[in-house]
Amino acid sequence: MGKLKTIFRRTFLIGSVAIVSGVAFGVYRYKTPYANPLLNDLADGEAALTAYVKIDASGIMLITPRADSGQGAYSVQAILIAEELDVELDQINVDPGMPDKAYYNTAFGDGGAPFAATDDGFAAKSTRTVINSLMKFLGMQVTGGSTTVPDSYEKLRVVGAVARETLKAAAAEKTGIAVADLTTQAGKVITPDGTEIRYEDLAAIAATLDPVEDVTLRDPSIWRILGKQHQRYDTISKSTGTQAYGIDFKRDGMVHAMVRTNPRRGGKMVSFDDTEAKAMRGVQKVLPITGGIAVVADNTWRAIQAANAVEIEWGSAPYPAEMNAHWQALSDSFNEDQQDSRQRDDGDVVAAMDGADVIEAEYRAPYLAHAPLEPISAVVEVSADRVDVWTGTQIPRFVQTNVSKMTGVDFDDVHVHVLMMGGSFGHRLEDRVVKEAIEIAMQMPGVPVKLTYSREEDMAHNDTRQIAMARGRGTVKNGQVETMDLGIAMPSVVASQMGRQGLSLPGPDTQIVAGAWEQPLSIPNYRITGYRAPELAPISSWRSVGASTNGFFHDVFLDELIHAAGADPMEERLRLCWHEPSRKVLEKVAEISNWGAPLAPNKGRGVGFCMSFGVAVAEVVEVTNTEEGIKLDNVWVAAEVGKVIDPNMFENMVQGGVNWALGHAIMSEITYSDGMTEQENFDTFESLRMYQSPKIEVAGLENGDHVRGMGEPMVPPAAAALSNAIFAATGQRIREMPMNKFIDFV
Amino acid sequence: MKVTVNGTQHDIDIEPDMPLLWVLRDELGITGPKYGCGIAQCGACTVHMNGEAVKACQVAAEDIDGEVVTIEGLGTPDAMHAVQSAWVEHQVAQCGYCQSGQMMAAAAFVLETPAPTDDEIDDAMSSNLCRCGTYPRIRAAVKTAAKNLSEA
Numbered sequence: 038m039g040k041l042k043t044i045f046r047r048t049f050l051i052g053s054v055a056i057v058s059g060v061a062f063g064v065y066r067y068k069t070p071y072a073n074p075l076l077n078d079l080a081d082g083e084a085a086l087t088a089y090v091k092i093d094a095s096g097i098m099l100i101t102p103r104a105d106s107g108q109g110a111y112s113v114q115a116i117l118i119a120e121e122l123d124v125e126l127d128q129i130n131v132d133p134g135m136p137d138k139a140y141y142n143t144a145f146g147d148g149g150a151p152f153a154a155t156d157d158g159f160a161a162k163s164t165r166t167v168i169n170s171l172m173k174f175l176g177m178q179v180t181g182g183s184t185t186v187p188d189s190y191e192k193l194r195v196v197g198a199v200a201r202e203t204l205k206a207a208a209a210e211k212t213g214i215a216v217a218d219l220t221t222q223a224g225k226v227i228t229p230d231g232t233e234i235r236y237e238d239l240a241a242i243a244a245t246l247d248p249v250e251d252v253t254l255r256d257p258s259i260w261r262i263l264g265k266q267h268q269r270y271d272t273i274s275k276s277t278g279t280q281a282y283g284i285d286f287k288r289d290g291m292v293h294a295m296v297r298t299n300p301r302r303g304g305k306m307v308s309f310d311d312t313e314a315k316a317m318r319g320v321q322k323v324l325p326i327t328g329g330i331a332v333v334a335d336n337t338w339r340a341i342q343a344a345n346a347v348e349i350e351w352g353s354a355p356y357p358a359e360m361n362a363h364w365q366a367l368s369d370s371f372n373e374d375q376q377d378s379r380q381r382d383d384g385d386v387v388a389a390m391d392g393a394d395v396i397e398a399e400y401r402a403p404y405l406a407h408a409p410l411e412p413i414s415a416v417v418e419v420s421a422d423r424v425d426v427w428t429g430t431q432i433p434r435f436v437q438t439n440v441s442k443m444t445g446v447d448f449d450d451v452h453v454h455v456l457m458m459g460g461s462f463g464h465r466l467e468d469r470v471v472k473e474a475i476e477i478a479m480q481m482p483g484v485p486v487k488l489t490y491s492r493e494e495d496m497a498h499n500d501t502r503q504i505a506m507a508r509g510r511g512t513v514k515n516g517q518v519e520t521m522d523l524g525i526a527m528p529s530v531v532a533s534q535m536g537r538q539g540l541s542l543p544g545p546d547t548q549i550v551a552g553a554w555e556q557p558l559s560i561p562n563y564r565i566t567g568y569r570a571p572e573l574a575p576i577s578s579w580r581s582v583g584a585s586t587n588g589f590f591h592d593v594f595l596d597e598l599i600h601a602a603g604a605d606p607m608e609e610r611l612r613l614c615w616h617e618p619s620r621k622v623l624e625k626v627a628e629i630s631n632w633g634a635p636l637a638p639n640k641g642r643g644v645g646f647c648m649s650f651g652v653a654v655a656e657v658v659e660v661t662n663t664e665e666g667i668k669l670d671n672v673w674v675a676a677e678v679g680k681v682i683d684p685n686m687f688e689n690m691v692q693g694g695v696n697w698a699l700g701h702a703i704m705s706e707i708t709y710s711d712g713m714t715e716q717e718n719f720d721t722f723e724s725l726r727m728y729q730s731p732k733i734e735v736a737g738l739e740n741g742d743h744v745r746g747m748g749e750p751m752v753p754p755a756a757a758a759l760s761n762a763i764f765a766a767t768g769q770r771i772r773e774m775p776m777n778k779f780i781d782f783v
Numbered sequence: 784m785k786v787t788v789n790g791t792q793h794d795i796d797i798e799p800d801m802p803l804l805w806v807l808r809d810e811l812g813i814t815g816p817k818y819g820c821g822i823a824q825c826g827a828c829t830v831h832m833n834g835e836a837v838k839a840c841q842v843a844a845e846d847i848d849g850e851v852v853t854i855e856g857l858g859t860p861d862a863m864h865a866v867q868s869a870w871v872e873h874q875v876a877q878c879g880y881c882q883s884g885q886m887m888a889a890a891a892f893v894l895e896t897p898a899p900t901d902d903e904i905d906d907a908m909s910s911n912l913c914r915c916g917t918y919p920r921i922r923a924a925v926k927t928a929a930k931n932l933s934e935a
Contacts, residue, residue, distance in 0.1 A: 107878025107915050268874065275879030276870035277863065278815030278854030282880060285814040293809070318798060337818070338805035410819045410827055410880045410914045459817070459880025460914050492820045685874055689920060693877055696916025719824035719912060728905035730918035 071139035071176075075100070084244035086200035088139045089118060089193065092240040097129045097224065102140035103189065104133060104180040104431050105271070106409070106461035108748045109686045112270040116682060117189050120263045121197030121255065123221040124236070131270050133455045136433035138176025144188035145172050145179070147651060147743075151380065151547045153555035154651030154743070155616050180431040181466055181578065183650040183746030186682060190744045194254050194263075202249035207242040208234050266685040271457070283429035283456040284414045288485035291416065292321060294477050295340035296488065297347065298329030300497045301354030301712035302575055306330070308350045314343040323347060326476040333477065333486070341491045354712030356573045363573050363709065364401070367506040370526040370570040377529075377569035378545040381554040384562035386510075389520040393512045396601050398594055400509070401773040402586035403706035405502040406714075406722055407579055411459025413470045414489040419444055419478040424451045426474075429458030431465045435538055439468060443475050462697070463578040467500050467537065493717045500534070501707050502579030503527045507590035512562075513602035518609060521560045523594060525550055525587055526568035533576045545569075552584025552649045552753045553591040557616030565591075574709060580697060581649055581749040588647035588753025589702070589760070593772065596643065596761045606644050606761065607632050618677045618741040619646070619653035625675035625736050630657040639663070640670070641766025645758030651743055652750035653677040656695065658731075658758040662766040666781030669699065669731035672758075674751065679744035681737040687747065692733040694751030700725025702756035702774050703782050729782070786847050788813060789856030799845035803837075804828040806844055807853060815854035815883045819912070826911030829884035830854075836891035838910075854883035857890055865935065866890045869928035877915035885911045889925045897933040899925065 075085030083093040091098040101114035111131045119126055134140070146168035147154070152161035171177075201221055208226035209216045211234070218229050225233040257263075274280035299306055309330055311323040319339035324331045330347055334340035357363055415428035417440075424446050430436055433453040441448040458465055474488040490498075505527035512520040529546040549567035579585060599609045607627050614620050623646060627633070636642065639662045646655045659671040672695050681687045704723040708715045716722035737747075760771045763780060771779050786793050788811060795810050802821075807813040807830070819827035821840050828839040833849035858864035863871070866886050876882045885908065892907040893899065899907070904925050913921065 107876075107880075109877070268871070269876075271879065272871055272874050272876060273860050275876035275882055276867050276886070277858065277860050278883040278886075279860060280879055281814070282817075284818065287812075336801075336805060336809040338801055338809065341821075408914060409878065410817070410825060410912065411878070412818065458878065460878040462914070489818075492818075492822075689874065689877060689917065692919050693916035696918060697914075700916070718822055719820050720822060724912055724914060725916065725918075726909040726912065727918045727921065728909045730916070730922075733919055 074135065074137035074139050079244070082241045082244070084240040086203045086243060086248060087196045088137070089196045090122065090200040092236055092243070094237050094240060097124055097236060099129050099131050100134035101131050102134050102136070102178060103185040104429070104455050104458065106429070106431070106458040106465065108185070108690060109269055110180065110185045112267070112686065113186060113682050114189050114193055115270060116262050116267065117193035118197040120260055121194045122201050124224040126262065126267055126270070128224045136178050136437055136453050136455070138178070138434070140178040141173045141176050142179050142184055142188050143169055143172065143192060144184040145169065145177065145182060147184070147187060151545070154648060155555070155557050176434055178434045181463065183749045186746040187744055190680070191254070195252060198252035198254060199248050199250055202252050203243050203246055204236050204239050206246055206249050207239040210242055210246070211239065264681060265683070267683055269686060280457060282411055282459045283427065284411050284459070284489060286416050286427045286456055286487070288416060288418065291485040291487050292333050292481070293335065293337045293340045294331050294333045294474065294486050294488045295337070295344040295491060296326060296329055296331045296473050296494065297344045297349060298326070298498065299351045300714070301351055302498065303355045304328065304712065305352035306349060307352050310348040314346040317343045317346060324477055324480050326473055331473065331477045333481070337489050356712070358712040359710060360708045363504060364506070366573060367504065367526045367570045370568040371508060371524050372568070375568045375570070377549050377567040378547065378554070379564065379566045380550065381563060381565040383560070383564070386520050386522040386562040386564045389562040390510060390512055390522070396511050396513070396598060398509050398597055398772055400507040400590045400593065402505045402589060403708070403774060404504050404574065404576070405579055405701055405705055406496050406499040406707050406716070407462040407464035408496060408499065408719070408722060408724070409458070409460025409462055409464050412490045412492055412495045413464065414487065415471045415474040416485055416487045417471065417474040417478045418483070418485040419475065420483055422446060422450060425454065426452070426471055427454045427456055428471055429456050429461070429465055430468060430471070431461060432468060436468050436471050439472060440475055443472065444479060462580040464499065466534065466578050469498065492719070496717055496722060497714055499707070500575045500577035502585060503530050503576045505586035505590070507587070507594070509590070509594035511594070511598045513598055516602050516604055518560055518595070518598045518602055518613060520562040521595065521598060522562070522564045523553060523591060524566045524568060525553060525590060526570050527583070527586065528570045528572050528576060530576050530578060530582055533572060534578060537575070548583030550587065551582060552587035552647050556591060556648055557619045557653070558613045559615045560613055581752040584647060584649035584753040588645070588649065589756040589774065592645045592647060592754060592757035593760045596757070596764070597770065600764070605633070610644065610646055616653070618738070619648060621738055621740050622646070622653045622655045622675045622677050625738060626655040626657050626673050629675065629734055629736055630673035632657060639766060641762050641764070643758045643761025643763070643765055645754035645756070645761060647750070647753035647757070649750045649753050650745060652745045652747055654750050654754050656754045656758045658755070658762040660759070660762045660766050663783060665783045667763055667766070668783040669729060672731050672733045672755070674733065675736045675738060676747060676751065677738045677741050678747050679741045680739055684737065687737050688735045690747060691735040691751050694748070695733050695755050696725050696730055698752040698755030699731070699759055700729070702759055702776055704775050704777050706775050784844065786851060788851045789853060797844050799843060801844045802840050803830070803842040803844065803847055803851065804839035807839060813853050813855060817880055817883060819881065824912065825881065826888060827881050827884040829887040829911065831887060831891060834891070836888045854887060857886065864890060865932045866893065866928040869924040869931065872927060873920045873924040875917050875920040875924050877917055881911060881913045885913065885921055889928060893925065893929040893932055897929055899929055
């Protein structure tokens with residue numbers, strides 16, 4: 038009973054989003070597919086073979102509903118469809134399509150369920166199924182959580198196969214030849230005598246047929262595209278300045294808006310004086326919006342200048358005004374009342390530490406901005422019975438819902454057009470920019486309004502990464518790690534983020550311990566406890582979320598214990614790791630880094646390991662302690678992803694993830710003073726530059742049973758590996774980020 | 784005032800202190816140069832003025848001197864500049880938002896430094912930010928571009 042009760046409790050806590058929304062579900066309805074949304078507005082002679090393949094006489098369009106923020110989502114989705122559809126990548130066009138419930142994410146259950154990724158037991162599997170069915174009923178078309186590949190891996194190959202078989206059926210009808218005698222290649226159906234019929238020329242007939250849904254996926258041994266290196270869909274456009282992003286979008290008659298809202302986030306505007314701003318060239322209006330003002334002008338720069346010229350008196354912040362109070366709130370959270378979870382409790386940590394020499398350490402990680410290089414923007418046009426939104430977003434259906442509520446326009450008459458994003462890192466899981474643009478546009482019906490944030494406004498209103506703190510206690514015995522007891526305190530990212538969507542999270546937030554509790558290690562006495570700090574400044578999902586801080590805490594503390602035991606950091610991790618694919622990752626990174634080889638003077642190496650989003654990643658960082666400070670020399674990475682979709686894209690993303698993690702670990706933080714962020718732009722929110730970027734060698738492993746996404750999991754081990762390397766090179770243990778507060782870097 | 788961009792002269796009526804970046808993007812509709820920071824920290828707006836790489840957010844309209852070339856004027860998908868071809872060959876871009884500025888900085892650099900070392904590349908390119916962290920590929924692409932240009 039106890040076990041069952043636990044399962045249900047977990048299930049329904051995770052399902053809280055759905056319970057709040059009052060959605061009913063069942064297995065039958067879960068299995069019933071949604072209608073194909075493309076069928077609603079097909080032109081004459083156009084065929085929609087599934088919700089993802091649209092063909093007419095002029096070409097083949099693949100619908101790729103997971104948004105592309107630079108991670109290559111469009112290309113990955115196209116590769117998966119094209120593999121079974123039998124088209125070459127240069128024969129197709131790609132479009133994100135319009136948001137629809139049919140495009141719900143099928144993979145969130147894997148990350149959202151409170152089970153370790155290594156757990157394939159009944160409870161884990163059934164809970165994942167329940168969550169995935171909730172995603173379906175809510176029509177959750179979300180890009181995030183490194184789910185694009187696991188969500189698409191089978192689904193989009195089936196899509197390709199269904200479309201191909203339907204085209205063959207169309208060819209059979211056209212030629213009278215049996216389907217069994219037809220083959221396909223490079224966008225054509227081929228008859229036994231070698232006659233080639235272009236898919237485009239079969240569209241009109243295919244449009245009259247029911248899709249052929251009884252398909253068998255091909256064996257990986259005969260894959261032509263999947264797993265091979267390709268030119269990304271957007272490589273040419275992004276190498277010639279011809280790629281249009283959200284910020285480049287234009288409409289006839291469009292006006293340019295800039296907002297200033299209270300930099301004490303969520304605080305009120307007391308008063309404003311727009312006399313000077315209104316007199317400036319090109320300024321059309323100054324409008325009040327929630328928590329601030331908007332300037333509407335005929336040019337982005339004029340709007341920014343005028344917005345800065347408005348004199349505004351701001352109210353106080355609804356969270357502590359000074360940073361030390363934020364840290365104090367975390368420090369005060371390590372108590373039983375605020376215990377959020379204890380999903381790892383092996384052996385008996387209390388007994389093991391009784392009377393033993395206990396090693397103790399405390400760790401901290403700061404707030405961080407997402408700061409994708411493209412400042413966020415949205416173009417909206419509001420009329421009485423229709424709204425259009427053009428923006429780069431990861432949550433188009435949330436946007437649709439929110440805009441419908443704000444404007445009173447029917448949900449189905451709100452059209453969200455998802456545009457290419459100049460980076461996101463989780464930033465575009467928030468939709469404030471759209472809501473503000475709608476507030477402005479509702480005061481100017483019929484006029485297309487483009488709202489572009491200045492970098493300063495973007496940074497001041499970035500829903501940041503969480504701050505977090507950890508306290509570790511442990512013991513070692515006979516040269517081995519014997520006890521590891523780690524407590525982690527942070528505010529709930531999920532509660533803050535979902536709260537802005539009007540949803541609540543009544544249960545534990547697994548992100549508070551993600552990247553720590555589920556590590557595949559068998560330490561005899563091993564306990565991971567999450568403590569939920571009170572809500573402070575707004576926070577949101579930042580590339581790898583909870584694991585971005587916890588991977589650092591967990592693996593630096595483990596390294597401290599290993600050093601105390603006098604063991605080799607790589608060998609002891611291998612000894613402690615029971616999960617075979619994770620062991621292979623450690624073995625691989627040891628091999629490619631030539632771990633254990635003698636190092637030049639002043640050099641040091643550290644290893645970091647973290648399993649997050651189901652992906653086991655080990656990284657070795659090598660640094661030199663120079664006269665000018667620590668220099669990053671080399672990084673070696675091994676990651677278990679199940680299947681590398683495209684090795685070229687894979688390498689680029691791994692290197693980027695490592696640079697992202699190292700740069701922020703070394704030099705970046707967001708701090709509050711007087712309730713406002715002290716960093717306004719890239720001069721104070723510093724970011725890794727080329728001269729600091731190490732050489733990064735990458736190995737993708739395919740030993741596991743699950744195909745996973747890799748946008749986020751490269752981040753958590755990197756800061757730990759760096760701290761561990763600095764210790765090896767200097768003897769100085771760095772337990773807090775940004776690390777340049779404690780040691781100089783070149 | 785008159786400005787010449789990518790070989791075309793434009794006559795525009797603007798404030799003397801409007802930055803070249805916004806002249807290009809909002810007045811002339813040339814959107815290859817990107818807005819990232821507005822304070823010369825990110826380099827996404829880099830263009831050439833009289834052949835020199837400059838941050839367009841820092842050039843006031845009244846200080847525009849000589850011909851301006853943007854990424855659109857460097858080369859096109861059908862006729863790419865050596866730097867752009869190298870960016871394609873190495874598949875540098877992730878989000879790609881910084882890459883127009885990176886390529887403009889690189890194009891000016893490789894003309895002056897036909898056989899650059901890693902350190903020289905790092906020096907020349909470190910005022911251009913890439914939040915995606917594509918630096919290893921930018922470095923490789925700059926070398927390829929320099930090699931291809933000097934052999935051409």
